[in-house]
Amino acid sequence: MGTQTPMNLKELAQKLNLSPTTVSRALNGYPEVNDVTRERIVAAAKRYNYRPNTRAIRLATGRAMAVGHVFPVATKSEIMNPIFADFIAGAGEIYAANGYDMLLSVVADDAEAAAYRDLKSRGAVDGVIVHAVRTYDPRIASLQDLGLPFVTHGRATGIETDYSWVDVNNRRAFLRATEFLLDLGHSRIALVNGKEDMDFAIRRRTGYVDALAGREIAPDPALMTSDEMTELSGYRAAKRMLSLENPPTAFVAASMLSGMGVRRAIEGQGLKLGRDVSVIIFDDELSYLRNGDDVPIFTATRSSVRDAGRIAAEMLLALIADPTQGPLHRLLEADLILGQSTGPAPRK
Amino acid sequence: MGTQTPMNLKELAQKLNLSPTTVSRALNGYPEVNDVTRERIVAAAKRYNYRPNTRAIRLATGRAMAVGHVFPVATKSEIMNPIFADFIAGAGEIYAANGYDMLLSVVADDAEAAAYRDLKSRGAVDGVIVHAVRTYDPRIASLQDLGLPFVTHGRATGIETDYSWVDVNNRRAFLRATEFLLDLGHSRIALVNGKEDMDFAIRRRTGYVDALAGREIAPDPALMTSDEMTELSGYRAAKRMLSLENPPTAFVAASMLSGMGVRRAIEGQGLKLGRDVSVIIFDDELSYLRNGDDVPIFTATRSSVRDAGRIAAEMLLALIADPTQGPLHRLLEADLILGQSTGPAPRK
DNA sequence: AGAAAAAACTGTAACGATTACGCAAATCAG
DNA sequence: CTGATTTGCGTAATCGTTACAGTTTTTTCT
Numbered sequence: 181m182g183t184q185t186p187m188n189l190k191e192l193a194q195k196l197n198l199s200p201t202t203v204s205r206a207l208n209g210y211p212e213v214n215d216v217t218r219e220r221i222v223a224a225a226k227r228y229n230y231r232p233n234t235r236a237i238r239l240a241t242g243r244a245m246a247v248g249h250v251f252p253v254a255t256k257s258e259i260m261n262p263i264f265a266d267f268i269a270g271a272g273e274i275y276a277a278n279g280y281d282m283l284l285s286v287v288a289d290d291a292e293a294a295a296y297r298d299l300k301s302r303g304a305v306d307g308v309i310v311h312a313v314r315t316y317d318p319r320i321a322s323l324q325d326l327g328l329p330f331v332t333h334g335r336a337t338g339i340e341t342d343y344s345w346v347d348v349n350n351r352r353a354f355l356r357a358t359e360f361l362l363d364l365g366h367s368r369i370a371l372v373n374g375k376e377d378m379d380f381a382i383r384r385r386t387g388y389v390d391a392l393a394g395r396e397i398a399p400d401p402a403l404m405t406s407d408e409m410t411e412l413s414g415y416r417a418a419k420r421m422l423s424l425e426n427p428p429t430a431f432v433a434a435s436m437l438s439g440m441g442v443r444r445a446i447e448g449q450g451l452k453l454g455r456d457v458s459v460i461i462f463d464d465e466l467s468y469l470r471n472g473d474d475v476p477i478f479t480a481t482r483s484s485v486r487d488a489g490r491i492a493a494e495m496l497l498a499l500i501a502d503p504t505q506g507p508l509h510r511l512l513e514a515d516l517i518l519g520q521s522t523g524p525a526p527r528k
Numbered sequence: 529m530g531t532q533t534p535m536n537l538k539e540l541a542q543k544l545n546l547s548p549t550t551v552s553r554a555l556n557g558y559p560e561v562n563d564v565t566r567e568r569i570v571a572a573a574k575r576y577n578y579r580p581n582t583r584a585i586r587l588a589t590g591r592a593m594a595v596g597h598v599f600p601v602a603t604k605s606e607i608m609n610p611i612f613a614d615f616i617a618g619a620g621e622i623y624a625a626n627g628y629d630m631l632l633s634v635v636a637d638d639a640e641a642a643a644y645r646d647l648k649s650r651g652a653v654d655g656v657i658v659h660a661v662r663t664y665d666p667r668i669a670s671l672q673d674l675g676l677p678f679v680t681h682g683r684a685t686g687i688e689t690d691y692s693w694v695d696v697n698n699r700r701a702f703l704r705a706t707e708f709l710l711d712l713g714h715s716r717i718a719l720v721n722g723k724e725d726m727d728f729a730i731r732r733r734t735g736y737v738d739a740l741a742g743r744e745i746a747p748d749p750a751l752m753t754s755d756e757m758t759e760l761s762g763y764r765a766a767k768r769m770l771s772l773e774n775p776p777t778a779f780v781a782a783s784m785l786s787g788m789g790v791r792r793a794i795e796g797q798g799l800k801l802g803r804d805v806s807v808i809i810f811d812d813e814l815s816y817l818r819n820g821d822d823v824p825i826f827t828a829t830r831s832s833v834r835d836a837g838r839i840a841a842e843m844l845l846a847l848i849a850d851p852t853q854g855p856l857h858r859l860l861e862a863d864l865i866l867g868q869s870t871g872p873a874p875r876k
Numbered sequence: 877a878g879a880a881a882a883a884a885c886t887g888t889a890a891c892g893a894t895t896a897c898g899c900a901a902a903t904c905a906g
Numbered sequence: 907c908t909g910a911t912t913t914g915c916g917t918a919a920t921c922g923t924t925a926c927a928g929t930t931t932t933t934t935c936t
Contacts, residue, residue: 186648186649186651187649188891188892188893189892189893190892198915198916199915199916200892200894200916201894201895201916201917202914202915202916204893204895205894205895205915208894211913212915213914213915214913214914217914217915229645230649231646231650232650232892232893232894233650233651233891234650234651234893235583235586235587235590235592235651235891235892235893236891236892236893236894237893238587238893238921239581239584239587239891239893239894239921239922239923240893240894240895240920240921241894241895241921242921246631253617261613261816262613262816264613265610265612268634269599269601269634272634273634276633276634281631282631282632282633283629283630283631283632284620284630284631285620285624285629286616286617286624287624301579302579303581304582304629409816410817410818411788411817412818412820412821437816437817447792447795447796448795468610468757468758469758469759470758472760473760477760536921536923537922537923538923546885546886547885547886548886548922548923548924549886549887549888549925550884550886552923552924556924559883560883560884560885561883561884562883562884565885580923581921581923583922583923584921584922584923584924585922585924586923587892587893587921587923587924588890588923588924588925589923589924589925590891651892877936879935879936880934880935880936881932881933881934881935882931882934883931883933884929884930884932885928885929886927886928886930887926887928888925888927888928889924889925890923890924890925890926891921891922891923891924891925893920893921894919894920895918896917896918896920897917897919898915898916898918899914899915900914900915901914901915902911902912902914903911903912903913904909904910904911904912905908905910905911906907906908906910
């Protein structure tokens with residue numbers, strides 16, 4: 181069994197007949213070492229498979245070389261955000277490329293503040309990414325107090341102070357989606373939104389309402405719902421709306437799953453998707469919920485969560501490297517891609 | 529801004545007029561310290577809000593107090609396992625309760641071996657959990673070589689050496705599901721399986737085939753598919769099978785998503801789920817893909833991935849605490865829960 | 877009372893890197 | 907050819923903790 185202790189700096193230095201200092205400097209790219217020696221050292225390091233001990237680096241430098249992701253789990257519903265996995269995949273790619281580790285904590289949503297304090301005082305991370313931002317999110321003030329670098333995925337409407345964020349232009353995405361349906365002649369357009377304590381859901385509703393306002397259509401409360409973004413709740417909402425006296429001819433749905441529920445309700449009424457009733461979804465490009473293979477099934481406003489993860493991670497690393505630079509922001513635009521779920525409004 | 533350096537051991541010892549050693553011993557519950565002194569120390573530690581520096585502990589003890597989860601991302605398809613999030617949530621709970629951190633690496637599936645070596649030689653983790661086990665999984669031998677404690681989620685059929693695992697009795701779950709359908713009078717039963725390079729998918733097929741064999745029914749290749757467990761591929765498989773000359777009257781589907789696809793195909797043919805065609809799914813109880821609220825929609829064999837995560841984490845921590853104990857195993861049984869998607873086979 | 881044993885505490889090295897500082901040898905300026 | 911500068915490397919301190927080995931004080935026993 182290969183239980184031999186891994187090669188360390190001192191041993192490697194001995195084998196090279198050099199001091200640990202020189203070896204360390206050579207490997208970390210310091211200038212005061214001869215090129216010939218450096219090459220010899222680098223070669224030996226590779227040959228003996230030397231990797232500096234993370235624990236020692238951390239103690240010596242005071243940096244954790246790690247980034248924290250704290251995931252709130254709603255104490256009651258126990259629902260985890262489904263975009264989680266793909267966001268992590270994107271961010272993890274960046275961390276790996278920069279020699280950072282990714283630390284994950286899953287905590288009850290009422291214990292988040294404590295989780296951040298703990299990460300900070302233990303010196304376990306150099307910065308954190310904040311997920312699932314709510315309208316008035318107390319975590320932002322909390323982290324600013326702690327002096328821990330952070331980037332949020334999504335903005336918080338209710339917060340005035342400046343902070344670093346990455347977000348999709350949710351308002352604009354839903355504005356465009358709704359306008360697209362209006363252009364196709366629809367006027368009874370329903371909104372199947374996510375829970376509106378989430379900030380992005382608020383912005384999406386604003387986009388939808390603004391688009392209607394642009395055509396002087398008053399939003400009809402009976403055509404707007406807000407709930408978990410699951411298939412079942414999409415189905416129920418759409419079923420209810422389709423049995424109204426004056427049913428919608430089009431839906432804007434907040435996610436792939438919601439959209440699938442809406443589709444089922446439509447087909448359950450014997451109606452045809454894209455002919456009798458149109459649907460646009462917001463597509464996060466989740467890896468296990470693809471919107472078709474080649475041809476998209478749903479017309480969608482599309483923005484990759486994985487990309488957002490990459491961008492947020494890059495931003496955070498930049499912030500860690502130089503905390504003095506002002507807060508950074510990045511607003512991503514969603515593409516509007518045409519699928520088979522939309523068509524002109526049917527004539528009366 | 530709270531940027532003052534936190535209290536450390538030396539400082540605390542000075543304030544108490546004691547040596548760092550005594551303070552450390554007192555706080556870590558060693559016996560050789562006077563009760564009076566100990567109380568004095570504990571009180572001071574609380575008063576000055578002293579928390580031992582994690583980085584120093586790790587270097588001094590040689591333990592990382594962290595567990596690694598390495599997630600392979602298929603280089604081509606870029607699909608991440610959808611059960612990921614819930615498994616992590618379960619495992620994370622256990623780590624948090626035991627003072628361990630959870631380290632996540634997302635790596636291309638051809639770079640996994642390197643990722644393990646890296647974690648080991650850097651001393652970044654004390655053990656790892658292996659996800660998405662394949663039939664002949666090289667990672668197991670690889671980890672045994674490294675001498676890094678590990679627990680797999682799922683077993684590898686092709687490996688003879690013993691190792692620690694947590695698994696669901698997939699064969700039995702699919703055996704029972706199929707038998708249940710047979711008992712209802714169905715004889716044309718289709719299998720919509722996951723990709724059969726995954727070990728669990730093989731076991732599921734075996735269960736299905738064995739159940740048929742028990743009633744002397746030869747499995748029909750036209751009624752068995754194996755593909756990604758997505759809604760779309762479930763839909764396509766079911767649609768194709770339903771248009772056979774002698775179509776199935778029942779389906780066994782490998783996941784909630786596949787099942788949703790199958791349902792859509794059934795309803796698309798104007799058939800009614802649970803009356804004309806029956807469906808049983810395997811339900812991992814994913815938090816964002818609930819099988820109904822109160823009443824299950826699908827009849828299902830159910831086993832919580834989150835529980836599996838908890839159990840695997842506990843097992844790994846036990847293994848880290850005492851690596852000499854032989855490999856541990858835990859086979860979880862799935863419940864068969866009755867929903868609205870199954871009924872007696874329709875008469876010809 | 878005196879020796880042995882137990883209790884309570886202290887000092888010194890690790891742990892494995894980084895890094896400030898120091899010092900020769902080689903190079904350069906005049 | 908001498909003094910100053912640069913190059914290249916080594917010594918030792920440091921990070922905050924635990925492990926190990928002493929040392930002192932107190933208790934116990936005969």
